Amino acid sequence: MRIDISKFSATMFGMVLGIGGLGAGWRAASHVWGVPGVIGETLALTASAIWLIWFSVYILKWIQAPEAAMAEIVHPIQSFFVVLIPMTTMIAAWSIALYLPRIAFGLFICGVAGQLAFTVWGVGGLWIGGRTTETTTPVLYMPTVGGSFVSAIACGLFGYPDAGLLFFGVGFFSIIVMESVILTRLLAHGIPVALRATMGIHLAPPAVGSVAYLAVTSGPPDHLAHMLFGYALFQALVMLRLIPW
Incomplete structure (x- = not known):
């Protein structure tokens, strides 16, 4: 059976985001609570392997179906998912850092640079104007908030907390x-059923932001970390209330 490469979407990199994030969390839990570390390592390496596969497929898409790839880049909603590529590149970097430090550092640099470049390009497009209400969805969080917070985490993990604070500032004020x-x-127009799945993104900014803040600071969690985590819990409760919707 022939696979239509033009149908491949950058949203597939979300698998790496989820598995890699879980792996990083499990790694932390192995240090704090003594849970089996092999589970975290397996998740982290699995995320890296999936990233490599999807990245190869995405490059192939640009070679075999450049029109479809460009259409995704210029789409008012789907384009913001493309930032998942540099974001997951950073996740792959810290996932393999213990085993392949030089390659991991190279991926880290490429991921941070790619995230920043895409975010500048995307926000510049927003400032130009012409965006409709229908295309204003939680996907807008992806580059400025999600991407910047992941860059902050990566900078902290690779030993550049001061640079990470700069990215944290971008993400924090963008929230x-x-x-x-x-x-x-949402208040004026609501959101159609087809796009309601994107509401899950609304939960991520304060949760990832609290992790990013801890990655670029030292010592126990302070008031700001607790405030971000508290807002994340509040968002989770709102999401539960919206399940019947």
Whole structure:
């Protein structure tokens, strides 16, 4: 059976985001609570393997179906999922850092640079204007908030906490800006059923932000870390309330 490479979407990299994030969390739990570390290592390496497969497929898409690849880049909603590629590149980097440090560092640099470049390009497009209400969804969080927080975490893990603080600042203030835009759309117009799955992204900013803050600071969690985590818990409760919706 022939596979239509043009149907491959950058959203597939979300698998790496989930598995790699779980692996990183399990690694931390193995140090704090003594849970079996092999589970975290297996998850981390699995995420890296999936990233390599999807990255190869995505390159192949640009070679065999460049029109479809470009259409995804310029799509008002799908384009913001493309930032998952540099984000998961950073996740792959810290997942293999213990085993292949030089390769991991190279992936880290490429991931941070790619995330920053894509975010600047994407936000610049937003500032130009012309965006409709229908295309204003929680996906807007992806580059400025999600991408910046992952860059902050990566910088902290690779020994550059000061640079990580810069990315944390981008993500933190973008939460305030983007949430006001998205809530305005939700309050006035709601969101169609086909796009309601993107509401799950609304939970991520404060949760990932708290992890990013801990990655670029030292010592026990302070007031800001608790505030971010508390807002994440509040968002989770709102999501539970929206299940019947």
